[in-house]
Amino acid sequence: MSTAQTDPPPAKSGTPTWVKVLVPVIATGGLAVTGVVVAILVFVLTAWLNLPLPVFGFDEPPEQPIAFPHTVHAGTDVLMDINGNPRIAPDNSQLTGLGLDCTFCHRTVTTSGTAGVPPVQLCSFCHRVVGSEDRAGLAQLRDITFLEPFVDAINWQRVHRLPDSVRFVHDPHIRFLSNHPAAIGNNDAVTGLASVNPSQVCSTCHGSVATMEKVKQVEPLKMGQCVNCHRDNNAPVDCSTCHF
Ligand code: HEC
Ligand code: HEC
Ligand code: HEC
Ligand code: HEC
Ligand code: HEC
Incomplete structure (x- = not known):
């Protein structure tokens, strides 16, 4: 009877068990760290290079309490x-947008940091x-303004919102762009x-709002875009210009 066959010496594998266990742990741990580093790099790079991250819902404008169309009010199509x-x-002509100035409703845009959204009184004016009675948005507006006269402001949802750490002010931009049309973006008709007029400069940062049924953000408005324009036009670029 051979005991050598039934009782072999313990097989000697090349790799000690603790290494077998630790390698995957180190590997996945390393992966996690690499992942975090890559995520941070991607974030920083996209911030600098104007590339919007779609995960932030950049494309999806919020639902508004009333479907307010800029086309009808500010457009001319x-x-x-x-x-x-x-x-x-009724006179058989085609109906076009009213072509109201942006500043007719966003009244503080030339004089203060915020553009302002009009009070409901301006709508009911x-x-x-x-x-016409059959417009759903107008039925909602009447419910708000006429059934409960002026008690409720319309709770418009913000479309553009910079992080709290950033300072942006409209008035110096509107002044500067009105007097330097060559720096206006998204509106080739005015560059010469x-x-x-102040209403012709908004496209630089907001695109063609007058043709939007529902306003959405079309410019990334990332730090790179702000800083590039500041550099090109001798505006300040130190961090405290835009950061609190
Ligand atoms: C009749 C009034 C009226 C006129 C004229 C008007 N707006 Fe507005 N605007 C509003 C209202 C009300 C809102 C809020 C509801 C919404 O976001 O659709 C708004 C929202 C906006 C927003 C989004 C604000 C945010 O929350 O980020 C921008 C940008 C804007 N308007 C730009 C313009 C520009 C540019 C023009 C001119 C081409 C213009 N508006 C003309 C009433 C008006
Ligand atoms: C200068 C006058 C004027 C002002 C101010 C005004 N509107 Fe209008 N609005 C109109 C006209 C004209 C129409 C087109 C009516 C139609 O389609 O029968 C219209 C249409 C609308 C519609 C229906 C759009 C559609 O086609 O379904 C809504 C909703 C609306 N307005 C909301 C508002 C709100 C909210 C405000 C205030 C922020 C406002 N309007 C301010 C003149 C105005
Ligand atoms: C240089 C870029 C730039 C230009 C030009 C500009 N905006 Fe803005 N706008 C912004 C930014 C950035 C925000 C978001 C601000 C924040 O979150 O603090 C904003 C926010 C807004 C808002 C919502 C908040 C508020 O301030 O009431 C409205 C309405 C608006 N803009 C309208 C206009 C109109 C109308 C014009 C043209 C007369 C205009 N903007 C021109 C960059 C611009
Ligand atoms: C189209 C070019 C342009 C873009 C885009 C732009 N800016 Fe400006 N900005 C200027 C110019 C030019 C001035 C100086 C205006 C003046 O006072 O003559 C200025 C001034 C400012 C000021 C006031 C500085 C002071 O005097 O205290 C702030 C704050 C500011 N910008 C923030 C921003 C931020 C934040 C963004 C991006 C969301 C931005 N800007 C995008 C051109 C631009
Ligand atoms: C002309 C305006 C402007 C100037 C100057 C500027 N920033 Fe920014 N910065 C922004 C805007 C707008 C954002 C938010 C949008 C984004 O994430 O790019 C931002 C975002 C950031 C963020 C990401 C964190 C956050 O708040 O979302 C950091 C970090 C940052 N800036 C650092 C700096 C430093 C450091 C400087 C000076 C070297 C500087 N910035 C100068 C406009 C500016």
Whole structure:
């Protein structure tokens, strides 16, 4: 009887057990650290290079309490009905947007840091008399302004919002761009002019709001974009200009 066959010496594998256990632990631990480092790098790079991170919901504007169309109020294009046909006025002409100035509603944009959204009184100034009954948004507006006169402000949801650590002020930008149309973005029609109306500069940072059924953010408005324009136009670039 051979005991050598049934009782072999313990097999000697090349790698000690503790290494087998530790290698995957170190490997995954290393991966986690690498992952965090990569995530931080991506964040910093996208912040500098103007690349929006889609995970922040950059493309999705918030739901508004009333579907307020800038097309109808600020635009000048022919308005379409829900079937995509031009809307016809009682005198048989095609209905177009009203072409109101941006500053008609965003009244503080040339004089203060915030642009401001109009009070409901401004809406009812027109909608007491204007607007067909069958428009859903107008029915909502009437509920707010006429059933409970002026008690409730409309709770508009913010579309653009910089982090709390950042300071932005509208008025110096509107002044500067009005007098330097070459620096205006998204509006080639004005770049050759000597000066323009304040409502013509907004496209630089907000795109063509007058053609938006629902406002959404179209410019990344990341630090790189702010700093590049500041550098190109001799505006201050030290951190305290924009950070508290
Ligand atoms: C009749 C009034 C009116 C006019 C005219 C008007 N707006 Fe507005 N605007 C509003 C209201 C109300 C809101 C809030 C609801 C919304 O976001 O759709 C708003 C929202 C906005 C926002 C989003 C604000 C945020 O929360 O970030 C921008 C940007 C804006 N308007 C730009 C413009 C520009 C540019 C023009 C001119 C082309 C313009 N508006 C003309 C009433 C107006
Ligand atoms: C200068 C006058 C004027 C002001 C101020 C005004 N509107 Fe209007 N609005 C109009 C006209 C004109 C129409 C088109 C009516 C129609 O389609 O029958 C309209 C249409 C609308 C519609 C229906 C859009 C559609 O096609 O479904 C809504 C909703 C609306 N306005 C909300 C508002 C709100 C909210 C405010 C205030 C921030 C406001 N409006 C301020 C004149 C005005
Ligand atoms: C240089 C870029 C720039 C220009 C030009 C600009 N905006 Fe803005 N706007 C911003 C930024 C950035 C925010 C977000 C500010 C924040 O979160 O503090 C903002 C926010 C807003 C808001 C919502 C908050 C508020 O201030 O009431 C409105 C409304 C608005 N802009 C309207 C306008 C209009 C109208 C014009 C043109 C007259 C204009 N903006 C021009 C960058 C710009
Ligand atoms: C289109 C070019 C442009 C863009 C984009 C721009 N700025 Fe400016 N900004 C200027 C100019 C030019 C001035 C100086 C205006 C003046 O006072 O003559 C200025 C001034 C400022 C000031 C006031 C500085 C002071 O005098 O105290 C602040 C704050 C500021 N910008 C923040 C921002 C932030 C934050 C962003 C990005 C969200 C931004 N800017 C995007 C051109 C721009
Ligand atoms: C012209 C305006 C401007 C100047 C100057 C500026 N920043 Fe910013 N910074 C921004 C804006 C806008 C954001 C937010 C958007 C983003 O994340 O890019 C930001 C974001 C940041 C963030 C990311 C953290 C956060 O608050 O979201 C850091 C860190 C930062 N800035 C550091 C700096 C430093 C350091 C300097 C000076 C070398 C500086 N910034 C100068 C506009 C500016």
